[in-house]
Amino acid sequence: MTSRREFLRHSAVSAIGLSLPRWRFAPEKTPPSGFLDLRRPPDGIRVQTATGDERLRPVAGGRWEAGDLAVTVSDIPGAVRVALAAPSSAVQRLQLRWRGRLDDTRLLLGDAWERGYGDLEWRGFVPDRVMPWYVAAWDGERTHVYGVRTGASAFCFWRVDPQGISLWADVRSGGVGVQLGTRVLPVCEVVCRAGRAGESAFQAIHAFCKEMCPSPRLPAQPIYGSNDWYWVYGNNSAATVLADARHIVELAPADANRPFAVIDDGWQPDRGADKTGVGTWDRGNEKFPDMPGLTGEIQRAGARPGIWIRPLLAPADAPDTWRLPRDRTVLDPTVPEVRAKVAEDIGRLRRWGFDLIKHDYTTFDLFGRWGFQMGAALTRDGWSFATGPSRTTAEVIDELYRTIREAAGDTLIIGCNTVSHLSAGRFEICRIGDDTSGREWARTRKMGVNTLAFRGAQHNAFYTADADCVGVTSAIPWELNRQWLDLLARSGTMLFVSLAPDALGAEQRRDLRTALATAARPQPLGEPLDWQRTAWPTRWRLLGQVQTYDWLGADEP
Numbered sequence: 001m002t003s004r005r006e007f008l009r010h011s012a013v014s015a016i017g018l019s020l021p022r023w024r025f026a027p028e029k030t031p032p033s034g035f036l037d038l039r040r041p042p043d044g045i046r047v048q049t050a051t052g053d054e055r056l057r058p059v060a061g062g063r064w065e066a067g068d069l070a071v072t073v074s075d076i077p078g079a080v081r082v083a084l085a086a087p088s089s090a091v092q093r094l095q096l097r098w099r100g101r102l103d104d105t106r107l108l109l110g111d112a113w114e115r116g117y118g119d120l121e122w123r124g125f126v127p128d129r130v131m132p133w134y135v136a137a138w139d140g141e142r143t144h145v146y147g148v149r150t151g152a153s154a155f156c157f158w159r160v161d162p163q164g165i166s167l168w169a170d171v172r173s174g175g176v177g178v179q180l181g182t183r184v185l186p187v188c189e190v191v192c193r194a195g196r197a198g199e200s201a202f203q204a205i206h207a208f209c210k211e212m213c214p215s216p217r218l219p220a221q222p223i224y225g226s227n228d229w230y231w232v233y234g235n236n237s238a239a240t241v242l243a244d245a246r247h248i249v250e251l252a253p254a255d256a257n258r259p260f261a262v263i264d265d266g267w268q269p270d271r272g273a274d275k276t277g278v279g280t281w282d283r284g285n286e287k288f289p290d291m292p293g294l295t296g297e298i299q300r301a302g303a304r305p306g307i308w309i310r311p312l313l314a315p316a317d318a319p320d321t322w323r324l325p326r327d328r329t330v331l332d333p334t335v336p337e338v339r340a341k342v343a344e345d346i347g348r349l350r351r352w353g354f355d356l357i358k359h360d361y362t363t364f365d366l367f368g369r370w371g372f373q374m375g376a377a378l379t380r381d382g383w384s385f386a387t388g389p390s391r392t393t394a395e396v397i398d399e400l401y402r403t404i405r406e407a408a409g410d411t412l413i414i415g416c417n418t419v420s421h422l423s424a425g426r427f428e429i430c431r432i433g434d435d436t437s438g439r440e441w442a443r444t445r446k447m448g449v450n451t452l453a454f455r456g457a458q459h460n461a462f463y464t465a466d467a468d469c470v471g472v473t474s475a476i477p478w479e480l481n482r483q484w485l486d487l488l489a490r491s492g493t494m495l496f497v498s499l500a501p502d503a504l505g506a507e508q509r510r511d512l513r514t515a516l517a518t519a520a521r522p523q524p525l526g527e528p529l530d531w532q533r534t535a536w537p538t539r540w541r542l543l544g545q546v547q548t549y550d551w552l553g554a555d556e557p
Helices: 004-009 201-212 238-251 291-301 336-352 362-367 393-408 441-458 478-490 506-519
Strands: 044-049 052-055 063-066 069-076 079-085 091-099 107-110 134-138 143-148 155-161 164-170 184-193 224-227 260-263 304-309 327-331 356-359 412-415 429-431 464-466 470-472 495-499 539-542 545-548
Touching: 044 069, 069 091, 079 091, 107 155, 134 155, 134 201, 143 155, 143 164, 143 201, 164 184, 184 201, 201 441, 224 238, 224 304, 238 260, 238 291, 238 495, 238 506, 260 291, 260 356, 291 304, 291 336, 304 336, 327 336, 327 362, 336 356, 336 393, 362 393, 393 412, 441 464, 441 478, 470 478, 478 495, 478 506, 478 539, 478 545, 495 506
Parallel strands: 224 260, 224 495, 260 304, 304 356, 356 412, 412 429, 429 464, 470 495
Antiparallel strands: 044 052, 044 091, 063 069, 069 079, 079 184, 091 164, 107 134, 134 143, 143 184, 155 164, 539 545
């Protein structure tokens, strides 16, 4: 029997040649050299189950079979739809393999499961490299892109080698195979795009992101403002929140698009020394005695109130049946009563008057891993949800996101530590990278610049992209931090700042006013120009001009 480790290690091996049924799809014209058109039957399919892996054989109508396993690959407008039937087998993963020569490919770039962690980069062939959701292949002139549409029912990633492309679809329920019974699972919809002459790699990826997400949910105006985390780090109060709101209003332009003032972690009752709450969100703590009253004061100051929540953290009195089997400190969203609690908590924040809700930690709480730790395994083996393994993890997460969306109504939602490809179309805003810092410039440079460069193409295609804050504090030299402020403001993406009052000198105020005035209005999307040779691009095209930044600074050893 092939082990999971062997199964994944040999994923790049080409499947055997197979006789394939004729499809209705026919390319409109000859594709450019080096482009592997995936809108055709794959050259091989295999499925991993709890008892081993099976190579499927093609039968009529795009159907592939082995035992009780059946994968249907069908052409639909602009895409290939993949569906799975397995009445009695517990299925873990599918691999679809398209063979073709990719010798001309020089560099490859994939996405991230949830956020970037300063680890995104163009690289040459690494056949076992996991590239979540989509992959771009650059041949020196054109950029061809391959992916799955947003809203898939599986966690999908790509592996590419000189002989072809493999799509992997993880359909597990937690850490065990999904048991579909009589249900047919719509796994994903595969799309691809041949590069155009004269377009940059960034432009090609941005155009492809729009194809992957046909119905994004976008805010009516640019999003900008303040978040208090990077200057108080949870040691906040109603007084600091109001001071924050007054500062952002003073520095923001006096037009109709008002800035947000977001209360981050620290307001909830029973917030412990470990810097997290214990899952109770029905009131504030002693430093926040009147949450509805506080939203009114923020509004009267001229800002729009926003707030942070960790919806899957289990309160102390949560019944044992509500708790996730993998981690009893976390709520299991497959339990109807848990979803009802999440809806009640989100709805309460809306009724308190918050115009923006930032929900956090759901990916870590469910998987027990951060995005950079997930790889092909995603989570540890052997666990499933409280209600059993009848649905894939992607389906469970989508239901949770729908619960949050419906409870929020028209309130704007920021997903932080959320699955990017499942957030698109559900939430207006997504944190596309890990935390920057108000204490350590190296962290801001690593997480912020890398995130904006390599995932900025998702902006206004999937959602409003949030590359995280500028922590305006005395701990970071302003000559460095002002560059990050300038880049965010002129990138066309979201700008949030954290404003330590003791760091707001005349120079900082001047630069902040300029940046916030720019961010408050729609701007063209900024483009990294040297991103194919560095993880921290220094040259950018912003507002029609080329700007160069110095991320290292004169004091870098």
